[in-house]
Amino acid sequence: MTKPFSLTAALVLCLTACSHFNFGRAPDDQVDFVSEVKPLLESRCLECHHRRYVCAGLNLETKALAMKGGRSGPVIIPRAPHQSLLYKVLLLGHENPVAMPPSPERVEEEDQRVLHDWILQGADWPADARLVPPQDWVVRRS
Numbered sequence: 001m002t003k004p005f006s007l008t009a010a011l012v013l014c015l016t017a018c019s020h021f022n023f024g025r026a027p028d029d030q031v032d033f034v035s036e037v038k039p040l041l042e043s044r045c046l047e048c049h050h051r052r053y054v055c056a057g058l059n060l061e062t063k064a065l066a067m068k069g070g071r072s073g074p075v076i077i078p079r080a081p082h083q084s085l086l087y088k089v090l091l092l093g094h095e096n097p098v099a100m101p102p103s104p105e106r107v108e109e110e111d112q113r114v115l116h117d118w119i120l121q122g123a124d125w126p127a128d129a130r131l132v133p134p135q136d137w138v139v140r141r142s
């Protein structure tokens, strides 16, 4: 009688461990652009990809500009993260000049996963969501 129980327990433990390691979201667990993707792109990428400093022709301020892409063409291919330069540049080693961001500091795996899942889910970007480069952030005084 103990065997079926321990098998169930083992399965539960395994599922718990797997979800802990975040092997991707459940299909209905949508990435939220405004609370997850926007702050990530703003803090890590906008510094060099906005209208006054358009590195590689890529401006990520608005959906239309981001979808247009950079000098290599579109960088976001909805539902295909592994064909999307916006995601692929995060995985490059620093010997590669196009590794992003260019500093040795990498985008953490958890954040890479956010961008991956966002693109996989269709790269939804609400029309009124405009990204602001860190240079333009207003310092709030309390």
Ligand code: HEC
Pocket: 041, 044, 045, 046, 047, 048, 049, 055, 056, 058, 069, 070, 071, 072, 073, 075, 085, 086, 087, 089, 090, 097, 098, 100, 101, 102, 103, 107
């Ligand atoms: C410090 C400035 C800087 C930051 C921060 C930065 N980039 Fe870049 N980005 C560049 C430069 C410079 C290039 C051109 C690199 C080259 O080809 O030598 C570039 C090129 C790219 C390209 C290639 C575009 C094309 O059409 O060829 C992509 C995609 C890209 N960056 C995405 C990102 C993403 C995503 C982030 C944030 C994780 C980011 N960048 C952060 C400076 C930056």
